[in-house]
Amino acid sequence: MPELPDLEVLRRRLEKELRESRVVDVEVLKDRALRTRYFKPAVLKKGVLLEVSRKGKNLVFEFHSGFKLLFQPLLRGWVSFEMPGDAVPLMKLSFEGDRDLYFIEYEDKGMAGLYIVRKLEGLNFMKKLGPDPLSEEFTLDYLAGAIRGRKNGLKSFLVDQKAIAGVGNAYADEILWEAEFSPFRNCTDLSEEDVERLFRAIRTVLDSAISVLEDVSGGGLPPFEYREHLKVHRREGQPCPRCGAAIKAVYEGDRGTFFCPECQR
Template identity: 35%
Template sequence: MPELPEVETIRRAIEPLISGQHLINLELRDPSILRGDTSTLRSSIIGKLVTGVSRRGKQLLLVLEGGWAIVIHLRMTGALLLEEPDPSRRVRAVLHLSNGTRLYFNDIRRLGTIALVKDLDGCCRRLGPEPLTGDFTPDILRQCLAGHRIPVKAALLDQHIVAGVGNMYADEALYEANIHPLTPANELSPGQISRLWEAIRAVLQRAIACQGASIATYALPSGERGTAHNLFNVAHKKDAPCPRCGTPITRVMVRKRGASFCPSCQQPGNHLG
């Protein structure tokens, strides 16, 4: 599933191509992709200028003049491609820009969504803080986790607690911070909080530098693959040796999601200060 680094990579790739252009059509090959009142909303955005492309958590935001925005959520297998893929039967929508750019929303599992919104702040208000911004501090992370007795792995996946982190990067960050995924979120020591804060930012920044992780279907708009998965220590590495100690990486279920970790480096109750 595309997480923050993958969506940010897509944002950086498409912004220079579509910002400053007019949206001349939103072609819906599968109308169920659209959220909200489709007829009125759609007529409100055709012809509008795209003033920028931003991101909030895992959502891509195409900001239009007049306060409108197109909010794209890729979910499990969504991709935005500059060329029509072959076969094209998984293309659910096509955005047509005035400079001839086409963005094909390809989506094998058909879980992705496009929402047309007038109130961008309102639509993102319930998301947790952005982990790569300057105001995301160790103390903010502590406050975000403080009220939650759920396993820290589950807390990191909750977009209302921290935005943008998904299964792969949560596993990587917990490994880097030496924290067992089942540790209750509100029981992390100050030392663990600060290691986790640093690890979250490091794994996300590193993955952006590698243009995301192409474990499954993720691809850049150009069709190229990211290389961040080559740096993974535990995510998708079950039974591989831990790069630090050689112990085989194991997997536990945490609230119906798999968590990969090193049972030796990430021991429960491993409150190392």
């Protein structure tokens, strides 16, 4: 699943490429991917792109006209300037200067969605999102308040989009490894210093992933779900880069939690 670093680098690149460009054509290629019906896709035609923003794991294309196109990739959605042979096309935005932007889904999951709106607050899932870790609202005070009173484990807390928007299964594992906390440690168990350590780990892991992804993208869009730089996520049995103990995995359905049983407490 694309998470905050993937989508942040994608956002930056798309904005750089397409800002102030005019849409010349819109084609919905998978009808069920378009989740709103108040506006016809044609309202985006002739629209000039003002900016591309991101909230959590959602990308928002905002036009001077006031219309917004929100893309929610969920598990396998992505965006590309060429149509990859192994993906399902959902929508095509053609920009002036012969540039086609494809909204796609790797595997026909039917999960990735597109929403055409004027106000993002009209979308229920957007209203419920917590602050984005790259935003100013995400402070140490916010984190301390959000974690207080939680009775679940740290991993469940980190992936809860209502608490923090943008962290998913992979980066939650990485953040907890960085902070040296067990994913199963209870939120109520954290001292003030622990919360500070978690806060720093969130920033460090996300910032360094963004710079890795900037590098591997070269001049283009980032690859879908680049994960080579991760230290514990999907590294079961491999040595912990800090202490050398074998990385452990605990599965819940097909969702795995990966951690070092020695140095994460």
